Amino acid sequence: MAGKTIKQSVTIKAKPHDVYEALMDPKKHAKFTGGKAVISREVGGKFNVFDGYAEGTNLELVPDKKIGQSWRADDWLKGHYSKAAFEFKEVAGGTALTFTQTDVPAEFVDDIAQGWQDYYWKPMKEMLEK
Secondary structure (H helix, E strand, C coil), X not given: XXXXXXXXXXXXXXXXHHHHHHHHCHHHHHHHHCCCCEECCCCCCEEEECCCCEEEEEEEEECCCEEEEEEEECCCCCCCCEEEEEEEEEXXXXXXXXXXXXXXXXXXXXXXXXXXXXXXXXXXXHHHCC
């Protein structure tokens, strides 16, 4: 199944370490998303977030710099995973987060793209920029 690519960038007024931890620490992740999170901090380890809506495997973890994951939503075709990459770069005023997700099923791409904005970047900024 050919998929679509989502690419988004956001600047967060926080250190790269704090942005990385918001995504990788289950308690911090749950705090800004409002959903239960179980997240391994090991390459090859599994994650399950947003009360089970999304799950996958950590493919690459470079603390404070990059997270690479296989990622799927629970309503996707069974066994289909996208690849999600979160890259962090320190910039004046905070962290530039570049997010790329490849192989997203075409029928879900608009909802998933909006979901990252509404359920990740906006509440993460609100939590970290206080």
